[in-house]
Amino acid sequence: MSEIIPQARGFLVTSQPEKALEILTPHIASNAKSPEFLAILGEALLENNDLQQAYEVLIQACELDSDAALGVEKFLYLGQIIGGADGLNYVNTGLNRLNEILTSISQDGGVTREELVKGGYKDINEYKTWAIKKLNSGIFASIEIWMTDLCMEPEAESKCNELIEFSLSIDPTNPESLSILSSIRISQQRQQEAVEALQRSWELFKLQKTKLEDFANKKEEEESSSGGDAFEVGMEYVELIQPLITLSRYAIELEQYDTAIEIASNVQDINDSILDAFYIEALANLFKAKQTSFANTGQANDEEFDYREVEVSQLKDTSEIKQLLADTRSILTSAYKISNSEYGAENDPVLVEQVNELLNSLGGPIMSELMPKRDNLDDAEVANWETEIVSDDE
Template sequence: MSSVNYTVEDLKPRILQNIEDLEYKAAYKFCKKALELEPKNATVLEMMGQVELELGYYESARKHLLESIQLEPNAGYSKYMYLGQMSVAKDAIEAFQKGVDLMVIERNKLPADSEDSKVIASKISSALCSMTELYLTDLCFEPEAEQKCEEYTKHALEVDPNNSEVYQTLASVRLSQQRQDEARQALTTAMELWIHKDLGDPAIPIYESRLNLVKLLLEVGMFDHAFTVLENLQKENEEVVDLWYLYGWTYYCLGDEDDRSPEDKTTLWADARDCLETAVRVK
């Protein structure tokens, strides 16, 4: 079947299926065909931007997302989320905020206890976490940084109190404020929301997020909790350099405690060395 026989409506489901299957190169080809037919189709421009972002074509992805936004600025929150990921500082905040505003409007149209409402609530809270992280990093010297962190995390907790990412982000905020006890409490809550769930449960954060959780747990001295998360990660995928580095760092921190006997220190530091050597091999 030649490309001239396709309509954009024919191509859209093919693009979506390829995206779902992570077949981004195939999706890219279908997007190109669709844009040849309708170069001002906002939905296809957004799809193309998403696909190009996944393929690493960042300049072109930004161009297509901005075109989609220009055509339909008040429809479709996802394009603002993608643009936020690609932007920095205040530009990223602006993109995320517009996406959040659109998601709130969409959520308000749904029954409060519906699954669709819960999905959007999770996306809103995650976007607010991303905005908080920006004020903890790129924008940390802005005069409103602490106020914004408090505002965003409070809103995220109100929208989705069962999102572990929110408590993990809150812990980062509390650590930046040197409120370690509250950071520990937030990290404990974050873990409790998923640690006993079966592998594959959607409540379980992505692998990278759990690695970051371990770093926070180590920062506040919650070594047993760190081992629990690391063991969980190891069962899922043990061929990850950071996993073994963090294992090694956890053993080292335990051996560095003042109340350890010389024998314990020697054993723990030997374990740390073994883990770090594994990290080198995995790499």
């Protein structure tokens, strides 16, 4: 079993849960009482979208290790699956254990060399980094439960404030913590504080992205660097996508359209096939055009008037607004190409529908941008390129 778990963990790190399950499944019977084995099995099932089976396995793992002495991840995963007050109890078990670990790390002699080696940590700093990262993961899960399942509870707001303050106290430069702070302030209708947290989060995310890019672009790696380091940096880079998408949505909600456009564009730098990034950039451009059109009118001061609901045909015919609408249509055309490409099946059908509806309101895709590059086609293929495009009505 000592070899199986690290192997399975390696497959999960590289987003191959099906391979992790292949090597774990033959050993289920012989490890039915091992919380460590069941924890990695539950995680693999969860990553493989087998939610019910993952739930059953993780419940068993938590019962066998009720104080999280043999790992906290199973409690964090299970808490998020269950949600509500019961889910919160599981998350709190993991958080309590992580707090104990962090306390022992801060004490001289609190962690032995043997413990570091067993956990696979190079030194105490790496162990501390892991503990803080896991703590924040649990804190974010707790906040999500309080903001959704338990949002009507009288203590929900104070609990969210308490949790995010703790998160920032252990890692004040964590951009995801500041992003969540922005979300909390939005829900509390504290707009200016929400905008400040959003902008600070984005600045820190930009720094993080730049550092990762600088590492990747080095022609010669430092002697201390290894292939493993490069792989981890690559994974960190890709893992920026989802929190940045979330942050860009907060920017839209806060009417920070230039920031939303910038964030979405940076997501495209990481992966230019993320449909959400193109949709958000297009939406920000469109809302900016509408906001600009009504910025200095009496309607803009009417609390019941929402410029975002205005039809495109009602916008002013200025060069600035024309350019914003042209940019919007071009971005949506790129989104249309993604949704009709080999990646199309991976996209949320609702999002695809939203892209198409918005694009149709602007006159449909720009046909010249859909046409394949001439360099890669012969004359016959160029002549028949339109047949390769499937219309929304077909």
